[in-house]
Each structure stands twice: as C-alpha cells, then as structure tokens.
Amino acid sequence: MLLIECPWCGERAETEFSYGGEAGITRPADPGALSDAEWADYLFNRSNTRGAHRELWNHAQGCRRWFGVERDTVTYRISGSFRLSGASDNREA
C-alpha cells in the first residue's frame, strides 16, 4: 500500500485517497475551435508514462482536497507532493 503525503494533512495510507490520473492536462479554453482530433487528444489520449509520473490524488477520506503527487510508475516510489495552482490546468502552484 502506498504512503501518500497530503500537503494539508501529512502522510496517510493510500486507502484514504482516490486517484485522479495524469496531472497538468489543460481543458481547452475554446473547445468549439478544436478539430475532432485535437478534442480526442484532450479527452482520451494520455502520456501513460513509464517512470516519473505527475498525477492527481484526492484526499477523499480526509480533507477532500485535490493535490499532485510525483510517483515512479515502475517502482511506485513517491518523490513528493505538490499543491495545485487552483487554475483549470491542474498545474503545480
């Protein structure tokens, strides 16, 4: 089981969290201006990185806030957590 550090609550067991997938995916400002292929890329395609992966987690059983984690997807080792900017792009604050 992963030990995940919530930026607000500290280290907690993985069962307190829910997973939110790849971080840093920006919702297009004007979806109507995109081609079908660009919209599909935003909606469905993922980097699915093998190695260092920046991803979203939600402290569902705690403070219920979203934050980011950098984790290696092969070793599962977590190198750190980060707060989000609050903007729609889910990037690091």
Next chain:
Amino acid sequence: MRKYSAFSLVRNALSHNRKWREAWRSPDPKPEYDVIIVGGGGHGLATAYYLATEHGVRNVAVLEKGWIGGGNTGRNTTIVRSNYLWTEASLLYEKSMQLWEGLSQDLNYNVMFSQRGVYNLGHTLQDMRDIERRVNANRLNGIDAEVVSAEQIGKAIPFINTSPDARYPILGASLQRRAGVARHDAVAWGFARAADARGVDIIEQCEVTGINRDGGKVTGVETTRGVIKAPRIGVVVAGNASVLAAMAGLRLPIESHPLQAFVSEPLKPVIDTVIMSNAVHGYISQSDKGELVIGAGIDAYNGYGQRGSFQTIEHTMQAIIELFPVLSRVRMLRQWGGIVDVCPDACPIISKTPVGGLFFNCGWGTGGFKATPGSGWAFAHTIAEDRPHELNAPFDLERFTTGALIDEHGAAAVAH
C-alpha cells in the same frame, strides 16, 4: 514439426523420453523480414500463426523481450467467454470462441480448453435487468446464453452462499455453457510451436528499443540484438503499448494498471465451473491441479510494476468469502500482478496507425486472454491486407476521434 500423438508418447516412452525435440527453434534474427511482430505473448504468436496459415506470409519474426508466455499470457485467470453486450464486441469474442473450440486440433497441442460454463452473478434488481438484456442481446447475435435463478445456481454450485440473508444476496445469473477456461501456458507454447513449424522465427531475449521510419513509413526496428528491417510491423505488447507508441511518435488512449491474481493451495474438486460477480467483484474457478484461481479488479493508479497494493488483495478475498464462506480458511499459495492496458471504452484497438506499415493491437484491458485466437486472426488479416477485417473494423484507433466508442465498461458482464 514432429506431430504429437498417442503413438509419439509410446515411441518416446520406449526411448526413456530422451528424444523429444524442442518445441520451437531459437534462431538468430535475420537482417530483414516481410513482417515483424513485436511481442511474443499469446496474441503476437497467434498473429504470426494466422499470418502463416491464413495469408501465406511466412517470412515473419516474433520479437520477445523476455521469454514466451512470461507476460500477461502467463499471468491471467484463463477465463474464456463471449457474452459481451454490444454487437461489435460480441461478434469479435465469438469468433475467438469458435477458434478456441477447434484450437487443440488446429495446433496439434492440447490447450486444455474446458467448456465448463461461466456464471455471471446478479445481486440486485438492476443487475438482473442488465443480465436479461445482455442474455437477449447475446441470443440475437447467435451466442448461447441463458438466465438462471438463485435456486438453479444453488443446485449447480453446492457451496455457494445463496441465502437471502447474505449481505449481497444472489438473485440469479447469466450462464454461458460454451464458456470456460484454457491452460494459458499451453496456448502460448502451442501457438509458438505451430508458428515455428510454418517458418516463423521466434526470437526471445530481444527487446525493441526504437521504431525506424522514413517518409511516414516504417522501415524496421532497433533491438537489443541489432537493427531488423521490415516494411510491416505489428505491435502487440500488452502492458507497454503506450511505450512502443511513443517510439513512433504516437499517443494512445490507454492507461496501464496493475491487475492482481491468486492461486490457493490445491484442494479436492469443489468448483467445476467459473463464477464471476460484478457486484462483490471477484471471480473464481478451480484448476485441474486443484488450485482455486482467483481474480478481481485493477489497482486504481497507473502502474507498470507487475504488482499492486495490499488493499486490493484484501478486497478480492472479501468478495470470494462473501460468495463461498466455506473457503474462508483456504490459504493462498501464490499472488502476482500483470499490467493491463485499459481503453476508455474497455474495448481493444486492432488498427492501422497514421504511420504507414505500423499496426497496433492493444488496449485489451482486463480481458485479453479469452480473445487470443480471434485477436491474432483479425490482426493477421489487418497486417496482410493492409486493412481491417469487418470484425475488427469497429475497433479502429479512429473511433476515439469519430466518437463511435463501443462502451463495454460495466456492460461486459464484469466491472472494469
């Protein structure tokens, strides 16, 4: 290929089993092939086999970074069924089922395909409505399916808990009698041996590290055993599809997750069918050696580590004990993880790509084993003809752009 038969058993017994030949050769890679298949799992080997037998393409190499059957082919729970909801999916899996039914004879290799039936349990009124809908959809597509009551389940599976007082009482199930299990290792070995006998080079310990292109077309691959050229490359690498796609500058609608499975200590025969439950989320069968073979859901996070978290193990065991209280003191012998490539619609991609001569077969998620022969059959057609067969045309990569998804998430008789 020396044919296996009762006679060959006797002949080799008389020579103290010292004269059995290797099942397939271990050739060095040639500089160039007509087709390279990347990935020596069941699907890749089946693709090579059907390229040789159905399309006469025999100058084929299968490149495997580890050993044959060491990836997901040897890591699954061996269930074979074709009771999917949507017509596109059910026809593809049913093609596979029909190939399974003659596979041991085709390959001259006993894959131990056992049509012992698969029950998909319903625990709520909505489960039962979904089951009736799916059973009717299957029958309209010519696939055997029936709805059975809790009473029938109790008679057929004596140790299952059909008490109405259960936390999640069993109300009924769908039953596909032609479904069952096969021996996964034998499937890999059988396809490898049969493909090798038809001239396919199976090259183990050969990892692809790059896909060479020129003018929008593939020219070959870089490997740990040197450059190998080919005008057509089929990539079928469950658990690493996104990594290989990135080598050709492509992005896929796939995320990789660990999926864990378990076998127990061997028991006397206790379960003679396959039982799957969507609601409590576990599935179980018993191998010919007596081990209970158990699986459940994926770990939520992206992972390539071939292992998962302990709470997933705990959740799986809770589901099995809920269904079979009699198994509460059975000890687990082994536990392992495989990496499954999950598509947004829980259906595979068997497709051409924007790169000329490059084909991908991926995204089978948690249920690829059952499709092994059908997947290889359809992929071989796609590579040989440079266009999909009508059975796999709906599983094009383009569907994520057009929006024509085939939504088997939750519809396909099991949660994903």
